[in-house]
Amino acid sequence: MAVNNIVEIKHLTKIFDDGKNNVKALEDIELEISEGSFTSIIGGSGCGKSTMLRIIGGLENNYQGDVIVNGEKVNSPSREKGFIFQDHRLLPWLTVKENIRFSLPKEQKKNDELIKKYLALVGLSEFENALPKQLSGGMAQRVAIARALANKPKILLLDEPFGALDAITKVNLQEELLKIWQKEKITMIIVTHDIDEAVYLGENVVVMTPRPGRIKQIYKTDLGTPRLRTGVQFTKARDEIYKEFFKEAEVPFSYNI
Amino acid sequence: MEEKNKKGIGYLLLYITLPVIILIVWEGFNQAGELKPYTMPSLAKLFETTVEYANNGQLFENISVSVLLVLEGFFLALATALIIGMLVSLFPKFDIFTDLVIQILKPIPPIAWIPLAILWFGIGQESKIFIIFIGAVFPIFLNTVDGVKTIDKKYFELAKVYEIPRSQLIKNIVIPGALPSIMTGIRVGLGNAWVSVVAAEMIGATKGVGYMLSNGRSLSRPDIVILGMLLVGIFGKIMDDILKFLRRKVITWL
Numbered sequence: 001m002a003v004n005n006i007v008e009i010k011h012l013t014k015i016f017d018d019g020k021n022n023v024k025a026l027e028d029i030e031l032e033i034s035e036g037s038f039t040s041i042i043g044g045s046g047c048g049k050s051t052m053l054r055i056i057g058g059l060e061n062n063y064q065g066d067v068i069v070n071g072e073k074v075n076s077p078s079r080e081k082g083f084i085f086q087d088h089r090l091l092p093w094l095t096v097k098e099n100i101r102f103s104l105p106k107e108q109k110k111n112d113e114l115i116k117k118y119l120a121l122v123g124l125s126e127f128e129n130a131l132p133k134q135l136s137g138g139m140a141q142r143v144a145i146a147r148a149l150a151n152k153p154k155i156l157l158l159d160e161p162f163g164a165l166d167a168i169t170k171v172n173l174q175e176e177l178l179k180i181w182q183k184e185k186i187t188m189i190i191v192t193h194d195i196d197e198a199v200y201l202g203e204n205v206v207v208m209t210p211r212p213g214r215i216k217q218i219y220k221t222d223l224g225t226p227r228l229r230t231g232v233q234f235t236k237a238r239d240e241i242y243k244e245f246f247k248e249a250e251v252p253f254s255y256n257i
Numbered sequence: 258m259e260e261k262n263k264k265g266i267g268y269l270l271l272y273i274t275l276p277v278i279i280l281i282v283w284e285g286f287n288q289a290g291e292l293k294p295y296t297m298p299s300l301a302k303l304f305e306t307t308v309e310y311a312n313n314g315q316l317f318e319n320i321s322v323s324v325l326l327v328l329e330g331f332f333l334a335l336a337t338a339l340i341i342g343m344l345v346s347l348f349p350k351f352d353i354f355t356d357l358v359i360q361i362l363k364p365i366p367p368i369a370w371i372p373l374a375i376l377w378f379g380i381g382q383e384s385k386i387f388i389i390f391i392g393a394v395f396p397i398f399l400n401t402v403d404g405v406k407t408i409d410k411k412y413f414e415l416a417k418v419y420e421i422p423r424s425q426l427i428k429n430i431v432i433p434g435a436l437p438s439i440m441t442g443i444r445v446g447l448g449n450a451w452v453s454v455v456a457a458e459m460i461g462a463t464k465g466v467g468y469m470l471s472n473g474r475s476l477s478r479p480d481i482v483i484l485g486m487l488l489v490g491i492f493g494k495i496m497d498d499i500l501k502f503l504r505r506k507v508i509t510w511l
């Protein structure tokens with residue numbers, strides 16, 4: 001095993017079997033992710049993106065093959081593997097500050113400095129005493145990011161974290177996420193539907209195809225940092241991936257509702 | 258529903274119109290000579306009886322006896338329902354173990370327990386507390402279990418990601434998550450407790466608002482009966498208002 005790979009996936013197959021139906025969500029996935037990198041996973045609905053991310057995060061078990069994160073076979077979630085869900089998943093009855101405190105390990109529970117530091121990092125210092133219902137969707141998702149980061153994860157897994165946000169908030173949060181990535185040097189994997197987002201954020205873009213879920217292609221974007229959304233390189237990388245998709249979508253559409 | 262327009266003279270006017278109409282119609286029947294003293298009192302007679310009961314201390318005594326019984330039975334039920342409800346929610350084996358008995362006991366109305374309660378405990382306080390307990394315990398229990406069951410599973414997943422220990426999970430997710438439903442159960446439970454005390458006191462008692470009802474009937478004194486009924490209604494509403502207020506204070510996040 002290469003030393004600098006934080007994630008190593010070999011021959012990963014995942015079948016959901018509820019007794020009546022069985023769905024092959026992932027088939028023979030091979031993926032290596034190096035420490036400190038930013039990877040995007042993109043693909044149509046139902047191609048197993050979430051399933052793969054959840055397996056890496058230890059939220060999904062009973063898979064075939066090897067999934068090794070940080071040198072250990074994954075079989076349960078942990079603070080090391082930060083997970084950002086599509087919904088912010090803040091506890092509605094706790095204030096912003098208490099939500100973060102709730103997530104912290106025992107020895108850090110009283111560490112107000114830590115909480116303040118990460119709230120400041122996502123620009124929400126003034127909202128420490130707000131309840132989740134008082135926050136906008138974007139703010140709540142930033143708190144969720146602060147909560148994950150305060151637990152000092154080795155790797156941060158994001159499952160369509162900005163999917164429910166408006167375009168402007170989304171771009172702002174993408175910028176923030178990139179800054180955090182540079183500053184904290186955490187390995188990040190983001191699952192998204194959005195080609196621009198995938199290309200802009202990911203150094204590697206993993207393109208997946210459905211039925212069964214497989215990795216079709218892995219692109220290197222080489223946009224460098226800071227990135228440009230308007231540069232030639234961005235457009236080129238994006239176009240390649242667009243083509244990849246629209247070849248794919250010539251297959252008659254079936255709507256997944 | 259609770260967002261009634263609390264301000265404004267228009268609201269107040271609309272709010273009291275129906276009670277005023279009822280009083281006017283009542284007095285109208287009286288003026289027309291339709292009311293017989295042994296079936297329906299006049300407003301004046303009802304007022305007179307109220308003042309009489311207030312002055313001789315019977316009003317206060319009857320209410321305080323009933324309220325005290327309700328509180329005793331209710332808090333006993335609350336503690337029992339919360340403990341058993343949490344055990345059933347947290348331990349599936351305990352759920353299976355108790356399920357059949359609970360399902361069979363649940364449909365038996367509190368008044369159906371009165372004969373047995375009298376045989377077991379006599380007609381003293383204990384039998385009434387027991388009936389009240391039965392009336393209050395099921396709604397609180399069922400809403401507790403339901404409240405825990407309907408907590409969004411995504412919060413438990415979150416707790417796994419952050420390796421939250423079980424005690425923290427119960428304190429920070431299970432209890433607050435179930436609280437709105439528990440509060441609903443408490444409201445229904447207290448309502449039932451109040452109904453149960455009246456029923457229990459009507460059957461065998463020498464004090465209490467339920468006793469006023471049965472006593473008024475045997476004396477052919479509808480004024481006493483109606484005074485008793487009004488007390489039941491008014492105190493029931495006050496208790497419910499207190500709980501609504503508490504709910505708003507406790508559940509600030511909805």
Ligand SMILES: Nc1ncnc2c1ncn2[C@@H]1O[C@H](COP(=O)(O)OP(=O)(O)OP(=O)(O)O)[C@@H](O)[C@H]1O
Nearest residue numbers: 016017023024025044045046047048049050051052
């Ligand atoms: N818990 C589950 N039980 C049964 N089948 C499941 C389960 N979770 C996912 N699947 C199936 O596995 C396949 C992949 O699902 P997954 O959620 O990973 O897709 P996705 O790529 O994340 O899609 P989307 O973009 O819509 O979120 C789908 O066919 C789905 O129906």
Ligand SMILES: [Mg+2]
Nearest residue numbers: 049050051159
């Ligand atoms: Mg998904």
